[in-house]
Amino acid sequence: MNEPIYITIQNDIKREIENGTLQSGDLVPSENELKEKYNVSRMTARQALNNLVNDGYLYRHKGKGTFISKRKIEKNIHGVRSFTQEMAAMNRKVSSKILKFEKVASPEKVAEKLFLAKKEEVFLIERVRYGDDTPVLFEQLYIPVKLFKSITEEDLKSSFYHYVETKMNLQISHCIQSIEAIEIPKELTEYLMVKEHTPTLLIERNTFLTNGRPFEYVKSYYRGDQYKFVQHAIKG
Amino acid sequence: MNEPIYITIQNDIKREIENGTLQSGDLVPSENELKEKYNVSRMTARQALNNLVNDGYLYRHKGKGTFISKRKIEKNIHGVRSFTQEMAAMNRKVSSKILKFEKVASPEKVAEKLFLAKKEEVFLIERVRYGDDTPVLFEQLYIPVKLFKSITEEDLKSSFYHYVETKMNLQISHCIQSIEAIEIPKELTEYLMVKEHTPTLLIERNTFLTNGRPFEYVKSYYRGDQYKFVQHAIKG
DNA sequence: GAGTGGTCTAGACCACCAT
């Protein structure tokens, strides 16, 4: 395995939280216990715990220990959710059709959003996504080639975020998005099977990893009659 | 000083970002440079930088260095923002016209959202809100009478959230909102000064205090051509 | 006093990037 040890420790603990072995309020093994168990230095065990604290899985109490935080389920509601998660929440079956999957020189705006040099290569992926076989969403996804060297069409048939987190072991942190109501662009009417002038939700999203770097810029066009964007937001 | 060294380093860098000495895209001193400058170990310098990355101030590039990220001001955007804040961010002057301000028996759906008994009294406030004198938003706001006994029309001319937090000393915690694209309802065309069928952003929001109780339920209709909803969301 | 997390050191090897 080339996976860093602290990632292994993190994943082990995450798994125990997700399958219920560790419950909200439970004490997690101390840094010294993890040090023994994984035969690593204390700093390495600490790094794993710190990352989980930053991600909201754990909290610490000086002199007492490290504990599982509440949330867990609520966590899925906060903020960024994938289309797949949204549809699952509504009990709709998801499918996708990929219309385009090619390497292109990044347009200026995209390069800026992805912190790339001008014209640096990006994958441009266009797909239509369906809920219960009705088209819901047309999406243009831009991702840096240098980061996603080995991605295939197959990987995009289901959840891209899932791929990023589990296959690539990257940690998604946050996004900045804008949401507006527009008339559907003419060229999309046939993909979404609607007539001209249909109200459409346009969401532009720039999503970042925990290392502070963006990994996607995506423009999504949602059919107004098929999709309602639900979210849970925390005041800041 | 009892302040940990890494906090000192963080604050020094933050200050340079805030006063403009370090600008978006600039290279921050490397871990080794900070190590020399502050006469600390590399891990300590690294801890300072890592924290700033987690807080969104910096991003890293393996082999290249650590850089100032764009955001900075956008950081305030996390989650719930009031219309007033949104407009201020765009440098637009805000004004309001109150069309209706009355006590009504709460409709069933509203009672449910506000945790009230059926037909318990609520204030229904309808207002049009303007940015630079152009109508941007028509809003129906429902708030419990028992909570806002002494509210006046005057209090609603500017930010309602500001009133809640500073005049009533309540702490806003979070909201659940749905966002969808619709055609403008006929009866609103004149308030928003648009023609029929104009794409409109409908946002329904249920907002809660830190004590877990809801204090408002609001339906907002935003002119699609005037308003883009920008937000910063954290992955859960 | 024993255990915990918080801070810190002085090294090390690696992968990545520019030149």
Next chain:
DNA sequence: TGGTGGTCTAGACCACTCG
């Protein structure tokens, strides 16, 4: 090749909490 960040070690002292 030299500089950068990414990972990791084997120690150390401290402040806090609990019995």
